[in-house]
Amino acid sequence: MSTTRNAPRLATLATAAAAVALLTACGSMKPQASNFSQASLPAPIQVPSGHKVAWETVGSGDITYECRDKAGAAGQTEWVFVGPDAVLKDRSGKQVGRYYGPPATWEANDGSKLTATQLAVAPAGDGNLPYQLVKANLAMGSGALVGVTHIQRVALKGGVAPADKPCTMATKGQKSTVKYQADYIFWKAV
DSSP states (O other), X not given: OHHHHHHHHHHHHHHHHHHHHHHHXXXXXXXXXXXXXXXXXXXXXXXXXXXXXXXXXXXXXXXEEEEXXXXXXXXOEEEEEEXXXXXXXXXXXXXXXXXXTTTTEEEETTSOEEEEEEEEEEXXXXXXXXXXXXXXXXXXXXXXXXXXXXXXXXXXXXBOOOSSSOOOGGGTXXXXXXXXXXXXXXXXXX
């Protein structure tokens, strides 16, 4: 009999516990305050004034290249960038999304995602992909990526076309993956 009387109270407690769990999960997607400064970055990849950092992630994974005909150079071949496949983590190391392509797509764990158009690149040191600034297209879905206007790729390690594997007419069509890491800084208008 006491179980029947306590059933509404237990249902209320279960509902409250579920709500707390849901809010905690949603809160983990919320961007943290940023101390990121672009002052030391090359001018072409700096985000215009009137924007603030909305989200900082560290991407690590693979870049795929394919040995193809060199554009405008008959009989020559080169490694051509095909696309990324990386995990995005926040500064504490928790996975918060993915970066993949083609087309290059950033997707948050909350389901929001976007593609972008490259605006500028700048050298980031031998053996590293270049710094990059892209203009974000409108985000799909709702969540962390809604309102993002620009993304910077900085703090690069690796990711360039394989130097240890020849790309020749004999190897045309072969693919190769290389490891890389980069910070992706997401910006929104103020």
